Amino acid sequence: MDKKILIIDDSATVRNQVRAALVGNGFEILEAADGVEGLSAIVEQPDLAAVVCDVNMPRMGGLQMLELAKAKGLLATLPVVMLTTEGQPALVQQAKALGAKGWIVKPFKPELLVLTMRKLTAV
Amino acid sequence: MAAGGSVRNPDNRPIDDLVFDCCRELFAHYALDVLPRSRDEFPAAERLALCGVMGFGGRQMRGALVLAATQEPLEMTNPGGFSSQRDWICELANQLMGRVKNRLLSVGVEILLATPAGLSGENLNPTPGKLRSPQVFAVDHGFVCVWIDCEFSQGFELQMTPSGGFEAALPEGETILF
Numbered sequence A: 001m002d003k004k005i006l007i008i009d010d011s012a013t014v015r016n017q018v019r020a021a022l023v024g025n026g027f028e029i030l031e032a033a034d035g036v037e038g039l040s041a042i043v044e045q046p047d048l049a050a051v052v053c054d055v056n057m058p059r060m061g062g063l064q065m066l067e068l069a070k071a072k073g074l075l076a077t078l079p080v081v082m083l084t085t086e087g088q089p090a091l092v093q094q095a096k097a098l099g100a101k102g103w104i105v106k107p108f109k110p111e112l113l114v115l116t117m118r119k120l121t122a123v
Numbered sequence B: 001m002a003a004g005g006s007v008r009n010p011d012n013r014p015i016d017d018l019v020f021d022c023c024r025e026l027f028a029h030y031a032l033d034v035l036p037r038s039r040d041e042f043p044a045a046e047r048l049a050l051c052g053v054m055g056f057g058g059r060q061m062r063g064a065l066v067l068a069a070t071q072e073p074l075e076m077t078n079p080g081g082f083s084s085q086r087d088w089i090c091e092l093a094n095q096l097m098g099r100v101k102n103r104l105l106s107v108g109v110e111i112l113l114a115t116p117a118g119l120s121g122e123n124l125n126p127t128p129g130k131l132r133s134p135q136v137f138a139v140d141h142g143f144v145c146v147w148i149d150c151e152f153s154q155g156f157e158l159q160m161t162p163s164g165g166f167e168a169a170l171p172e173g174e175t176i177l178f
Helices: A012-022 A035-044 A062-071 A089-097 A110-121 B014-029 B071-077 B085-107
Strands: A003-008 A027-032 A048-053 A080-084 A102-105 B035-037 B050-058 B061-069 B111-113 B117-120 B135-139 B142-152 B175-177
Touching: A003 A012, A003 A035, A003 A110, A012 A027, A012 A110, A012 B085, A027 A035, A035 A048, A035 A062, A048 A062, A048 A110, A062 A080, A062 A089, A080 A110, A089 A102, A102 A110, A110 B175, B014 B061, B014 B085, B014 B135, B014 B142, B050 B085, B061 B071, B061 B085, B071 B085, B071 B135, B071 B142, B085 B111, B085 B117
Parallel strands: A003 A027, A003 A048, A048 A080, A080 A102
Antiparallel strands: A102 B175, B035 B135, B050 B061, B050 B111, B050 B117, B061 B142, B135 B142
């Protein structure tokens, strides 16, 4: 059975590129366009295997969403990987402290995204 | 006109060198070799399909980066035709400015990025001779143009690293697992 991955990004093109990379490689994709939608999806989908999340988004950014998800205890078994144009070490450290499991600077390499998701969702 | 130093950075500004390199690297990631051209080859405004604008600001510098393209490079870099071309030019501008930002970190310059805005070509009518340092690149039957309009804080001068370039704080595309 395919594992469910949530991609949170305000760019529909990026969401579709992530979908194209992962579907057919053992993953099913759910989408959210910002942190508000993303947080709702995490709450409503307890069977998520992992989350791929942008940092800079309108309404609510990825790090703020991560902070709220952590406070609600939603990240205990849910790996989150940040996928962003940001490469600032302070932001990377902040994400790590908030419970993220990885960081990818855009543009991503599809084959590496697949490997990362397989590694993080391996039981 | 052949690619070369004469079209790379006529104004001799380090920021233009940086944008030039980042633009070529970004399109190379999408398997598109964009070749530098003279500013005289700046395409007519009606040929520019869309442009993405990224505002940015920080203690040392502030301004905006504009990435404009004709139809062809937008289609060639997004062969799946995923979503709208406006969304795609915005994301390309975002990725280009992100790349610039990550290299500026290597020389101690920190900037914050706004979310990208898209404009359709008919709403853009630049006067190439008056634009500040436009970089023009050609692809098969199309063009990519990029320019950065920025000001520096008083007394600040952007300089390259001792190695003669700008290095990314983190490599694009690689995964860092915690």
